[in-house]
Amino acid sequence: xxxxxxxxxxxxxxxxxxxxxxxxxxxxxxxxxxxxxxxxxxxxxxxxxxxxxxxxxxxxxxxxxxxxxxxxxxxxxxxxxxxxxxxxxxxxxxxxxxxxxxxxxxxxxxxxxxxxxxxxxxxxxxxxxxxxxxxxxxxxxxxxxxxxxxxxxxxxxxxxxxxxxxxxxxxxxxxxxxx
Amino acid sequence: xxxxxxxxxxxxxxxxxxxxxxxxxxxxxxxxxxxxxxxxxxxxxxxxxxxxxxxxxxxxxxxxxxxxxxxxxxxxxxxxxxxxxxxxxxxxxxxxxxxxxxxxxxxxxxxxxxxxxxxxxxxxxxxxxxxxxxxxxxxxxxxxxxxxxxxxxxxxxxxxxxxxxxxxxxxxxxxxxxxxxxxxxxx
Numbered sequence: 001x002x003x004x005x006x007x008x009x010x011x012x013x014x015x016x017x018x019x020x021x022x023x024x025x026x027x028x029x030x031x032x033x034x035x036x037x038x039x040x041x042x043x044x045x046x047x048x049x050x051x052x053x054x055x056x057x058x059x060x061x062x063x064x065x066x067x068x069x070x071x072x073x074x075x076x077x078x079x080x081x082x083x084x085x086x087x088x089x090x091x092x093x094x095x096x097x098x099x100x101x102x103x104x105x106x107x108x109x110x111x112x113x114x115x116x117x118x119x120x121x122x123x124x125x126x127x128x129x130x131x132x133x134x135x136x137x138x139x140x141x142x143x144x145x146x147x148x149x150x151x152x153x154x155x156x157x158x159x160x161x162x163x164x165x166x167x168x169x170x171x172x173x174x175x176x177x178x179x
Numbered sequence: 180x181x182x183x184x185x186x187x188x189x190x191x192x193x194x195x196x197x198x199x200x201x202x203x204x205x206x207x208x209x210x211x212x213x214x215x216x217x218x219x220x221x222x223x224x225x226x227x228x229x230x231x232x233x234x235x236x237x238x239x240x241x242x243x244x245x246x247x248x249x250x251x252x253x254x255x256x257x258x259x260x261x262x263x264x265x266x267x268x269x270x271x272x273x274x275x276x277x278x279x280x281x282x283x284x285x286x287x288x289x290x291x292x293x294x295x296x297x298x299x300x301x302x303x304x305x306x307x308x309x310x311x312x313x314x315x316x317x318x319x320x321x322x323x324x325x326x327x328x329x330x331x332x333x334x335x336x337x338x339x340x341x342x343x344x345x346x347x348x349x350x351x352x353x354x355x356x357x358x359x360x361x362x363x364x365x366x
Contacts, residue, residue, distance in 0.1 A: 012338060016342070017235045025302060026330060030337050030338075045299070046278075046291050046295070048302070049294045049295075049297075050278065052298075053198075054198075054267070054270050054271060055195055055197055055198050056194050056195070056197070056263075056264070056270065056271075057263070059237050060237055060239075060264050064268045064272060068275045069279075073272070076268065076271075077268070080264060083237060084236070084240050086235070086236055087236035087241050088260070090235075091244040091248065095245075105356060105359075106349075107352075108352075109352030110352040111232075111348070112348075113344075113347065113351040114344055115309065116310060116323045116326075117340070117341070118344075119309035119313060119315075119323050119326075120310075120324065121306075121326055121330065121340065121341070122306035123306040123307070123323065123327050125302055126302035127303075128331055129299045134295040134299060135296055136292065145293075146293075146295070146296040149296040149300075150300045151300070152300075153296070154300035154303060154304050157305070158307060164301050165198060167300075167301065168298070168301075170297075171293045172291070175291065175292045175293015175294060179292050179293070
């Protein structure tokens, strides 16, 4: 049963995952944390950090980790394969059907229209993670270390395009010394 | 060396050493496939990437499948895909077993307590940059705002929101294309 659920969830994510790894976060979070409760919101945040710091596509890293948590070794292979399955079918369809210039232009304009929605999707994933589990000291004591880390990391990432891995390592160090 | 094996090794190397997802890997793929092996000419490669980019799914996997198929058919496609994902799967499986063993250790918990708020920032920042690059105006700002509202507040499955957004974008694209065609006829 768990295998069927993993297959269904990750095929769905493979089909609807427009806009890269971050855009898939919202889909994965909804299924894995909210719907099936395979992991908690803190585990999900930890998993995103680990996927970000290890080489390879973020979404494959996430699928492997979720699959492993929910269904062990077999689950991890199944989830990664399920995520690739729609890609295999689509790439073959495109090769066989031959993309004409006009259908390509149509697709490009569709994507252009989709982009603001994908941005909203990613933002929603971030907002959903703003909770007391991930910010345990919020509203307690004078110093909200978690809020300070979040604001500083945001400024460094948004305005200075700081390396995400560096930011994760630095905030891990802050956590080690501050908590 | 046979081509599928070469493809496997090429994408394995890229999968094992590129940090930061699909777009970071693109320049490495170009270097290997276009410059060194000369499997695909430059302009064809970038035309192909434009098509692959518009597909859903894992960008690195789509690229590997397409390049692999172009160079060595079905065998090549699967060899390249496996090469691209096997390093990820192996590394994460190793880390997952270690992490689940030690995540309750106070030291690990402290470190991750610091990391979690940073992850939230790392998700929010690129989404806002994306809104900027998509040239969202006051009029079209309703799209991302509605998306956030539906998913975050109403807890509607992102799957439905994406489907609705695809339908809307397709209608928009059809109108834009028709207009472009109309201009061509007038000329």
